[in-house]
Amino acid sequence: DGGITQSPKYLFRKEGQNVTLSCEQNLNHDAMYWYRQDPGQGLRLIYYSQIVNDFQKGDIAEGYSVSREKKESFPLTVTSAQKNPTAFYLCASSIFQDRTKTNYGYTFGSGTRLTVV
C-alpha cells in the first residue's frame, strides 16, 4: 500500500544537538511538506518542496534545514539554532491538482514526537 513513512516515532534531543527526521513516500507525489504542531494548536509550515532539488521556506523555517535529493525523500534537520524544538512534526505529500477539479488533499505521515532533554 502507498503511503508516507516517518521515523522515528519518538526522538529525544540533547541541548545543542542536531537531529534529522526521516520522511519517505511511495505515492509518486511531486510535492512534500514539513509541519510542526504544538499541543492544542494548529499546524505551522516549516518547509515545502514542489520538485526534486528545490524547496521553499515556510512560516517558521528558522533553525531547520531540509534537502530533496530524491522524489521519495524529504528529511528535516532540527539544528541547535532551533531554541524550542519540542513538538510533533508531521510530513505530508500531495500532487498538483487543478482548483476546479476533485482534490485529494495532503497525505500525512504518522508523525515524529521530538523532545528536548
Added chain:
Amino acid sequence: GQSLEQPSEVTAVEGAIVQINCTYQTSGFYGLSWYQQHDGGAPTFLSYNGLDGLEETGRFSSFLSRSDSYGYLLLQELQMKDSASYFCAVTDTGGFKTIFGAGTRLFVKA
C-alpha cells in the same frame, strides 16, 4: 498577514448536525480544505472547495464563499467517533503552500 479563524470548541449530541465555520485572510487563495485529526494521530483529508458552493461527501459537506472569505464544514448524523479536531486550511495561489487554522475541537455527547 495571513490568518484563519475558526471556533476553538464545539459540543453537540449524537445524531445531530454541527457546522464549523472558518474565515480567512490570506495574501492569495487557491482553495479551502478541511482535515480531521484524532488525538495523537495524523490529520486526514476530508473535503476541498476550489470554487464557490457546496461539496458533499457522505455525512460531511463543505461550503465556500470566496467573496466573503468564508467557508464551513457541516457534519450530519454525528457519531461518537466524530469527536476530534477539525482544521480548515487555505492553499495559496499556485496550489502548493497550505496554511492551517488553529483547529476546532468537536465533542460529541451521547
